[in-house]
Amino acid sequence: MLVAGVDVGSTATKAALLDENKRVLALALVDTGANVVRAAERAFRAALAEARVEDWDVTYTVGTGYGRYRVPFGDAQVTEIGCHAKGASFLFPATRTILDMGGQDTKAIRIGDGADVQDFCMNDKCAAGTGRFLEAAAEVLGLKLEELGEVATQSKKPMKITNVCTVFVEQEIVMHLARGCPVEDILAGLHWTIAGRSIGLLRRVGLEPEITFTGGVARNAGVVRALEERLATKLNVAPQSQHIGAIGAALFAWERAAHGEVGKRANGAAPRPEAAGGGN
Amino acid sequence: MGYLAGIDVGSRMTRSVLVDDHGRVQARTGRETGARLEAAAQAVLDELCATQRIKPEEILYVASTGYGRYRVLFRQIQITEMTCHGVGARWLFPGTRTVLDIGAMNSRALRLADSGRVAAFRMNDRCASGAGRFLERVAKALEVKLEDVGELSLRAQNPQPISSICAVLAESEVINHVTAGASVEDILCGAHFSIAERLVALVRQVGAQPEITLTGGVSKNAGLVRALEERLGVKLNVSPHSEYAGALGAALLARARWQRLADAVGGARVQSCEAAREEPA
Amino acid sequence: MENSWEEARSWDELVERCTPLATDVTLPSVAAWKAANPQRKVVGCFPVYTPQELMAAAGALPVSLFGGRGQVEIDHADSRIQSFVCSIARSTLELGLAGHWKHVDGMVVPSICDVARNLSGVWQRNFPERFTFYLHLPQNVSAAGVAYYRGELERLRQRLAELTGALASDDALRQSIRLFNRNRALLGELYQRRARGPEQWPTADLYVLAGAGNVLPREEHNRLLEKALALGETRPRPKRDSVRVVVRGAFCEQPPVELLRVLEEAGCAVVDDDLQIGSRFFLEPAPEDGEPLTSLAEAYLKRTVLTAVNTPGPRSRNEGLLATVAATAAHGVIFASPKFCEPALYDSVLLKQALEKRGTPFTEFEYEEKMTVFESIRMQAETFVESILFFSEK
């Protein structure tokens, strides 16, 4: 039995494929781009290809992510919050608090032992201090997103960046550059500012350890360091941090499948050579 | 004959205008600002001199403007964009009472008194500022060229509304529209109207009176002009030189200052005023 | 440490030595005072109109708390104060929650605005063991209002007695009123001299010298101001071309001192302002004899400097501003409102209309105590100066 989770994020769409023992068989990531339906399908297909399986082998698929209302993908939908809780506590069972920083949403989630969501908070109606904020910075500085963290670690004295507005921070950066301020110091300042924004959210749900950091931004060493410094504690960061939502979705799918539910792809929607033997 | 120069060091482009001592425009040049503002300023000045085959010392007086105005090391005085755009717009369209300067990052509205004095002004200092950047992002999201967005938007059948105040979140609205199968033209049209919406608010807040003149880099975008004219219900002045309005205004003000200096009257006053403006720490 | 200003030889040195007093939000000088007077209490006063005469008379040290002045890393308060609320509310709570104000024994919060009013309850919840007093400033200018405010002051006097262990006597209160009147007179003198010669008395410097009074005992601050008045005349200043402006809106949350420097660099000579109004909010000295609480109540309701947060009664804010502009021969008015400060933002609309009618130039911008980039404000200030300097419409 195989199960899948697809997480349609604002910038990237992720898919995860698990087997009956909850082992991760494949992970896939594609740019969401303009067409959410296509992105979800492509990510799903990419995961199938990597695991060398067909979609009818997948018993159940759960969709999540901001795109889920516009394109209900898969057999059921669960909110990102539920999926991140699920995924994070699967990878780090001691997780009590989750910080998820994605393209334009930052979430803080508190969970119980059952990965049950006890409390959560999100940034308000603006992209302030989200992944998009870093993208904008990267653009202005002419760097690649994944380079930011590395560069920032070379900073001697971080610049104070007050702007959290993604549009204005560009002006602030341009101004600091014009003043001949080193790029690494500007970046270090940015990371510090972003960390501050998310700490506000984390405090709202209560900073119960362990804290697991998920989402695209979790791959940015600079932000991780800034957060650990300001929180004076280590954070769990998984190599597949960006896929945790998708993995969580797949785990929900696994539960449904375990309860004997069968998704539309599996029960004969597609041609199935050994349909007779199909014992799900 | 004497020359006077205006140098406008903007976030994207650095432009210069050379006028003679009768205030006639003799030359103009422009280039990407890049990272080194001083160099860009020097370069446009040299280009000016080259076009007229004159030496820099033959330029009697230089006024700098734009966000890099303090980085123009050879300036005699620096003057803000707003003052310069006001004067520049007046020169391009003498009937100008209101100026809307749409830059890549900032937009500003000015109301001019009869003398050309800036009587009221407002900068877009809120969410969804940066009309230029916003269009760049939208163009990127729609995978079309920035130069084309204006024209494309004119072909819209049923414009798609964009409600978000945050330029960044507006981007994801754009993406949603694409998902919903809306045409690129309709989305672009919506994007232009959403910018126009905010620019109009800016213009209204200074108590706009006709004629209204557009200046700045984005003023050439036909789609935006159309959207603005529809929202404001008046025709707008747009000149092929409008992105030079800042440098032009600076050059004209340079001339005025130089003449004041020339007349003993007020000379001392002018001197002290310039002394008063040190490079900020 | 707390007397280091005494050794200042020059104006600049005095300003330099006062800067930490005026700007260090962790209040080291107050900690030093507390160490020297372990048995006495420190009472924090939220802006704007707190009757500090009462605390002084009760033997406590009144300290004007003007938020974080951009120096505190907001770590706890973001989770308590929504993003659309002013910075001073946020940073004030932060300083408390982060434990920077352990040496502040109590807090008095006057009813200046909706945020402050609710903040009093929030403060009480987060610091239940500490003295917190919500002070209702009457908005009804009448005998009833005076009587009620006198009652409020009496209640404050009683509560303070619980804190300090001694009830402030009428004589102590009269003494205290005299002391504060002196302080207001000295500040008034400093302001008048600046109005006469703004380049001789830079606003950024006045801001620091007046600011030292937020944390110093009044006796000491009075001596400091006397010294400032003496030193200020002597310092030579370059004559420079500038426009005379009145600054309004900055009475509660305070701008970074850099902002004032930017204004002056841009060519604005500030001739009047409502910065740190806390220390000088009576137009005339409060009557020094007679029943002290009544005299304070009368003074507050009838003779205060009007800001956006107190009711003018029969007086008019518009007339008041126009009169100030005339009296100081100002070329224009700058409305500097703290971001999200509703009272200031409402008020400026009506004041601007009044100035428009008079043909007095004005400009406006918003600031935040935590701002570090002043480019856009510099540009607005320069444009404003240019609009007056370059185009004489006569």
Place this chain on the structure above:
Amino acid sequence: MGSSYQHQGVGRDRQKELLGQWYGRLENAPRDATPVAYLFISGNIGELLRSFGFELLFPEVNALQCGVKKVAGDFILKAEDLGYSSDVCGYVKNDIGLASSGNRGPFGALPKPDLLVCNYSGCNTYIKWFEALAELYGARVFMLDVPYRRTGAEQRTEDVEYVVKQLEQLARVCAEITGRPYDPDRLSRSLEYSRQAEDLWVKILHAARHRPSPLDAFFEAVFFMAPIYVLRGLPECVDYYRAAWEEIEERRIHRLGPVSEERFRVVLEGPPPWPHFRNFWELFKRWGVCCVASTYSKVGGIWDFGFRHDPARPLESLAEYAINCYTNWNWELRRQMLERYVAEYEADALVIHSVKSCRSFSVGQADVREYFTKERGLPTLFVESDLADPRYFSEAQIRNRIDAFFEALEHRRLTAPRAGA
């Protein structure tokens, strides 16, 4: 709900009728030479003004109507053109925009004020609001200063006396303007009507204690509450609540409720997002959520803890009422109120709707949230938008939060027994 019920829909229809008639009286006030007083809903002293023959106009109610009728956005922009910041109260901007574009709204034309009574319980913004209107109309302002209600169970007599003194001043001003003397008997008669209406209103609110609750104490109550705030003291107001009570009784008997299946009972803190009222309600209905108590329905005054207007103590009881509206209570008193609601109405969760416009509501809500989640272990949902400004409502985000919240509640219900075993 089918024709088999005789009282259903009465509360809504009759409310529309009454408000329509009231706006009609306002439109004709100039023709009928009826003096008009503007005042605010919170802790209003309408009975006193009506006893002098004033017709009452509540700028907040106009703002609310514009919000619901989706015209607020344009009025707000108009006010921002006049120089009002995008960060100040949307109600104020709506009203200024309305007043400076002919004072004609979806409810018809509005008369100019003969008197502005700034009864500003719990809101300094009211003062700035009426200062602006005074400038606009050149009308006289009476500042009714209502002290904030502080911690301490007992009502402070000096506060009441202070307000009573001011009411006497106000009575003199009214007599001056209308030429009518102050008539205590007339006032007492109308306060008797107030008392009767209040008894019925409280019965309606308390009906939400039943399972399933026969009414939504937020989404429906905000309509049912209108008459008690704007027409209190008039006989038709009493008739209205009698009719509304019958509707609720009928629902209780037939176990009818606002949602087909009541799955979650919540207490709601904060005002509604008027421009998106329906969508907002739908987002909760989808999860079978019923609001069993709310603070916004007490924004004008609080009766469910026993207060009633008292014909025998006219000015005193008006003063006590003025002091005790929700936003004039400090943090601790608000917390106690919510605590009681959660217990008495057996709520599963607390929902806080934080609006940018109203700092009187908003400041302190985060501490409320913190208290209930951390100290009482009560699940609390926090959503932000605005009560008047349509620009601050992002449906996708709010929907996401609401779904995630009730998804989690449901998940916990499923796992709860297992945890117990």
